[in-house]
């Protein structure tokens with residue numbers, strides 16, 4: 001939505017103001033004669049929590065990111081009550097002059113809300129024209145005292161760090177997660193396939209799982225983003241409001257995924273959006289790098305690559321005595337035993353998971369990208385698919401109707417060796 005003149009904010013002045021300048025549609029306050037006490041106007045309350053509730057209890061700030069890909073702005077990833085929150089203001093404070101610049105946020109609630117009252121939201125904050133803010137506060141009013149507002153650091157203004165090739169974003173580990181064996185196997189498969197980092201939005205997990213995460217954090221592979229969303233909102237374990245009428249769907253999964261895209265925009269060439277029980281596996285390529293080199297050269301302008309999800313039921317076993325495995329003491333699913341997949345169903349389109357170029361993505365959902373500077377490409381399953389080991393979708397299918405697909409077994413040697421090495425150090 002374009003900026004509207006009707007959004008003009010009311011001029012506010014405090015005793016120390018000596019001039020008010022109206023710049024384009026926006027208002028700014030400048031302190032021309034400064035004293036030490038006035039500099040303190042910039043303080044705010046710095047916060048680095050992943051989820052920060054505002055005082056209305058209906059706006060939750062995740063993080064602001066600088067975004068100059070189209071219009072120069074601060075894009076704030078948030079969760080809001082879409083009916084009750086209609087007006088928010090972005091407060092920028094100049095660190096040395098104390099100048100305060102307030103702009104009205106354009107509130108962009110993501111369309112994939114699935115009827116829940118709360119949803120992932122982007123706040124588009126126009127920035128001051130002649131200086132670069134490093135912090136922003138969000139407030140329901142253009143009036144007030146910035147000292148009392150939480151202050152958020154604006155990320156991505158100076159892209160930093162050495163980019164890795166692939167980052168996997170795992171949106172929300174919850175429910176005292178304890179599927180240790182499948183987790184370690186997925187992690188080691190990701191590493192074999194070329195992952196540089198795995199970012200996990202963690203709500204809850206078991207004690208053993210904490211130990212496993214600690215191991216991978218120390219290895220520098222895993223980054224944990226605390227995700228205590230259930231401290232603030234009633235969370236649904238389902239994706240649609242009608243299935244479980246709570247405040248927000250699936251532990252705020254969509255918000256976490258969007259935050260993960262922006263968080264890794266300049267840190268990773270590609271970002272994979274999939275769950276812990278999913279692995280993008282190629283029959284044609286030994287790893288993600290060679291696969292993406294080919295796919296990207298076939299589609300240089302593409303922003304998003306979509307891979308079909310295929311279910312390998314964890315209830316259907318295939319013997320693995322030819323492998324030297326001794327992981328009985330470890331809780332969880334051994335994916336090597338699950339190499340039979342469900343056939344496609346008539347009239348049902350398989351959902352997809354994605355590898356995206358984060359620099360080209362604006363807004364993402366779970367199975368598709370909603371807005372991007374580039375096309376979405378469907379990758380045929382003879383190139384690669386999402387190996388998804390979980391409870392069956394087609395429950396009563398006889399075994400002979402399942403399709404044997406042993407792509408995973410090609411990695412048996414390195415996978416078994418690497419997993420055993422990790423488990424020996426943890427369990």
Ligand SMILES: *[C@@H]1O[C@H](CO)[C@@H](O)[C@H](O)[C@H]1NC(C)=O
Pocket residue numbers: 048
């Ligand atoms: C958050 O800030 C506090 C105090 O400034 C610091 O101790 C803590 O390590 C920070 N946490 C993260 C995750 O940066």
Ligand SMILES: *[C@@H]1O[C@H](CO)[C@@H](O)[C@H](O)[C@H]1NC(C)=O
Pocket residue numbers: 055056057
């Ligand atoms: C917001 O939530 C907190 C904690 O649940 C509560 O103490 C406070 O009264 C609430 N504020 C409003 C304005 O509803």
Ligand SMILES: *[C@@H]1O[C@H](CO)[C@@H](O)[C@H](O)[C@H]1NC(C)=O
Pocket residue numbers: 324325326420
């Ligand atoms: C099987 O694995 C164990 C350790 O996991 C190893 O000590 C043993 O030598 C292996 N046996 C064979 C036949 O490779």
Ligand SMILES: *[C@@H]1O[C@H](CO)[C@@H](O)[C@H](O)[C@H]1NC(C)=O
Pocket residue numbers: 395396
């Ligand atoms: C599957 O089979 C069981 C028993 O054989 C039956 O009770 C159930 O209704 C069947 N479910 C479906 C979806 O066909």
Ligand SMILES: *[C@@H]1O[C@H](CO)[C@@H](O)[C@H](O)[C@H]1NC(C)=O
Pocket residue numbers: 322406409410411412413414
């Ligand atoms: C296990 O991997 C090796 C090569 O790493 C391969 O030769 C062998 O066929 C694989 N085993 C199975 C059962 O696929």
Ligand SMILES: *[C@@H]1O[C@H](CO)[C@@H](O)[C@H](O)[C@H]1NC(C)=O
Pocket residue numbers: 191413414415417418
């Ligand atoms: C996994 O195993 C392969 C083959 O044994 C090895 O080259 C690789 O370094 C291992 N990866 C890790 C992370 O240990």
